[in-house]
Amino acid sequence: MLKAMLGEAWLAMGANRLRTALTMLGMVIGVGAVVIMMAIGQGAQYAVQQTISTMGSNLYIVLSGSFTAGGVRSGSAGAPSLNVADAEAMSELDGVSNVAPTHQGTRQLVYGSQNWSTQVVGTTPAYLEARAWSIVNGAAFGDSDVRSSTRVALIGKTVAENLFADDDPVGKTMRIQQNPFTVIGVLGSKGQNLDGRDQDDTVIIPLSTAQRKVFGTPFLGSVRMIMVQAESSEAMPKVEEGIKSLLRQRHRLREGMPDDFFMRNLSAAAESEAETTRTMSILLGAIASISLLVGGIGIMNIMLVSVTERTREIGIRMAIGARQKDILTQFLLEAVMISFAGCLLGLLLGLGVALGINAFTGMVVVISGSAALVSFAVAATVGIFFGWYPARKAAQLDPIEALRYQ
Amino acid sequence: MGEPVIRVAGLGKSYATAAGLFPALRGVDLTIQAGEYIAIMGPSGSGKSTFMNLLGCLDTPTMGDYFLTGENVAHMQTDALAKLRNRTLGFVFQGFNLLPRMSLQDNVALPLVYAGVGKEQRRLAAREQLDKVGLGKYAESLPSRISGGQQQRVAIARALVNKPQLILADEPTGNLDSQTSEEIMRLFGELNAEGITIVLVTHEPDIAAHAKRQVRFLDGKLVSDHLTEPSAC
Numbered sequence: 001m002l003k004a005m006l007g008e009a010w011l012a013m014g015a016n017r018l019r020t021a022l023t024m025l026g027m028v029i030g031v032g033a034v035v036i037m038m039a040i041g042q043g044a045q046y047a048v049q050q051t052i053s054t055m056g057s058n059l060y061i062v063l064s065g066s067f068t069a070g071g072v073r074s075g076s077a078g079a080p081s082l083n084v085a086d087a088e089a090m091s092e093l094d095g096v097s098n099v100a101p102t103h104q105g106t107r108q109l110v111y112g113s114q115n116w117s118t119q120v121v122g123t124t125p126a127y128l129e130a131r132a133w134s135i136v137n138g139a140a141f142g143d144s145d146v147r148s149s150t151r152v153a154l155i156g157k158t159v160a161e162n163l164f165a166d167d168d169p170v171g172k173t174m175r176i177q178q179n180p181f182t183v184i185g186v187l188g189s190k191g192q193n194l195d196g197r198d199q200d201d202t203v204i205i206p207l208s209t210a211q212r213k214v215f216g217t218p219f220l221g222s223v224r225m226i227m228v229q230a231e232s233s234e235a236m237p238k239v240e241e242g243i244k245s246l247l248r249q250r251h252r253l254r255e256g257m258p259d260d261f262f263m264r265n266l267s268a269a270a271e272s273e274a275e276t277t278r279t280m281s282i283l284l285g286a287i288a289s290i291s292l293l294v295g296g297i298g299i300m301n302i303m304l305v306s307v308t309e310r311t312r313e314i315g316i317r318m319a320i321g322a323r324q325k326d327i328l329t330q331f332l333l334e335a336v337m338i339s340f341a342g343c344l345l346g347l348l349l350g351l352g353v354a355l356g357i358n359a360f361t362g363m364v365v366v367i368s369g370s371a372a373l374v375s376f377a378v379a380a381t382v383g384i385f386f387g388w389y390p391a392r393k394a395a396q397l398d399p400i401e402a403l404r405y406q
Numbered sequence: 407m408g409e410p411v412i413r414v415a416g417l418g419k420s421y422a423t424a425a426g427l428f429p430a431l432r433g434v435d436l437t438i439q440a441g442e443y444i445a446i447m448g449p450s451g452s453g454k455s456t457f458m459n460l461l462g463c464l465d466t467p468t469m470g471d472y473f474l475t476g477e478n479v480a481h482m483q484t485d486a487l488a489k490l491r492n493r494t495l496g497f498v499f500q501g502f503n504l505l506p507r508m509s510l511q512d513n514v515a516l517p518l519v520y521a522g523v524g525k526e527q528r529r530l531a532a533r534e535q536l537d538k539v540g541l542g543k544y545a546e547s548l549p550s551r552i553s554g555g556q557q558q559r560v561a562i563a564r565a566l567v568n569k570p571q572l573i574l575a576d577e578p579t580g581n582l583d584s585q586t587s588e589e590i591m592r593l594f595g596e597l598n599a600e601g602i603t604i605v606l607v608t609h610e611p612d613i614a615a616h617a618k619r620q621v622r623f624l625d626g627k628l629v630s631d632h633l634t635e636p637s638a639c
Contacts, residue, residue: 003525004519004525005519011507011508012507015507312503313505315503316503316505317505317516317520318464318488318491319462319464319491319497319499319503320491320492320497320516320517320520320564321488321489321491321492321493321517321520321521321568322488322492322520323484323485323488323489323520324484324485324488325485326520399464400459400464400465403464403499403503
């Protein structure tokens with residue numbers, strides 16, 4: 001019986017091809033728009049997430065405060081107010097997973113006849129963990145290297161390319177500030193950060209080595225910056241509070257005195273960026289859904305016209321034994337078929353356009369099966385929802401009236 | 407004789423109009439036995455169409471009882487009525503009422519679709535009825551390709567396809583010329599001879615004369631009920 005009805009729905013759709021096609025077009029555009037918008041929105045989210053994940057998650061940086069000498073104020077991290085002992089104390093706090101004191105600056109590297117200026121970061125192994133940075137070639141240095149100030153270095157991909165070209169950098173000796181350093185590992189590529197800075201253009205060396213051989217420090221053990229990673233985003237506020245009170249206590253700051261350090265939430269900026277793209281993609285989806293809704297209303301409109309036109313047919317069917325349920329099913333089936341066919345074409349259109357956007361503009365698009373599935377389900381629902389009223393109207397016709405209809 | 411096909415007792419139907427309740431049918435009693443061929447006559451407004459709609463289970467009475475093959479259908483729900491129309495009754499209309507987009511065979515098979523009969527069985531049954539009315543060779547044609555008289559034959563084939571107890575024909579010759587009308591009436595006569603009960607609604611006396619029994623309606627009442635005189639045939 002359902003098979004016979006599907007056949008009839010097909011016939012009815014074929015009876016007025018232009019009208020069916022135009023009705024379907026509403027659905028095609030609606031579903032197409034949803035697919036395209038979701039692909040673009042999810043693409044943007046994906047791109048931001050990629051960037052965020054390279055930065056490391058749940059990060060704070062604590063910078064030493066500024067100092068004033070003869071009216072000239074240094075910037076942040078100018079004063080030698082933070083030290084390694086502060087960092088060690090922080091790592092005892094609840095909710096803290098990694099603490100990495102760092103000291104960084106720009107220095108010239110030399111290897112053979114090549115040289116390259118880059119950011120040199122002196123830190124502890126915890127830094128690599130906090131930033132979830134892997135080593136693709138060679139190995140990382142350990143805490144013993146920090147204790148004994150060995151001259152070993154991990155280099156970023158950009159440094160490796162510029163300084164060593166085709167050579168394997170691991171085991172080679174390069175110079176930083178006249179000091180020979182042995183390259184023991186190459187870092188995995190992280191690409192650009194949110195500011196567009198190349199994160200691979202860097203060299204990482206043990207903190208003590210950096211302080212003694214490369215930068216030189218006014219007081220031994222003082223650091224300019226400490227990177228702190230919280231265990232989870234929920235733990236972040238607690239960690240922030242803990243660090244602030246710990247540092248005030250350790251630095252013997254009385255109530256009313258300003259902090260002699262700065263604390264910044266690295267993840268906040270990233271989170272807000274992610275939030276922005278999420279909002280954008282929801283907005284895009286919402287706008288696209290409106291066209292889907294309009295498509296559905298188009299179906300309802302045509303089905304209502306169709307019911308009126310076929311009043312007599314409905315009367316005949318009732319006279320020869322169609323139950324209300326049969327008439328309802330018939331018209332509902334027609335609406336759902338139009339909506340499904342429109343949806344299928346819309347999916348193809350959406351995929352085509354999304355891939356086209358990707359090919360011509362290079363914009364990241366993410367086509368997920370779930371997005372396609374969702375729009376398909378929505379289209380089916382729209383078909384049933386907007387097909388229901390006309391179908392019910394048809395089913396509830398009085399057979400005598402319907403038979404008399406000219 | 408066994409159970410009458412139709413037994414109507416005190417059947418009435420009133421419609422609500424702007425001027426108040428209008429009684430279209432005021433207490434009709436009628437019994438039709440299996441195998442009868444009966445013509446219902448009367449001028450327009452006499453209540454014969456209302457009576458026909460009630461007999462055809464397209465409408466429900468406001469008073470009285472209607473026993474169709476022994477079952478009281480006066481208070482049945484729409485789905486049960488639809489089932490009766492599908493299994494027990496066969497309709498033939500003045501305007502033929504074939505579905506224009508379907509082949510003749512599909513038109514004839516349509517009642518079987520609603521009866522839930524399988525595709526192959528539907529095809530065979532439809533073919534059998536079309537052959538019976540002499541139109542088997544047009545099985546795949548659309549209704550618009552054949553003449554009015556032929557369309558009415560297809561409509562009769564459709565009415566017969568579910569092997570009903572009763573054929574209800576509402577002015578079946580109203581849209582046909584006199585020669586074609588004769589052919590259609592001859593077909594009804596043949597069907598009745600095979601034992602099919604036929605109820606014919608008409609306002610033309612010479613059409614009614616083909617039936618074996620004639621009843622006449624006037625102002626919502628049954629005013630006469632007699633057998634057709636042989637000379638009229």
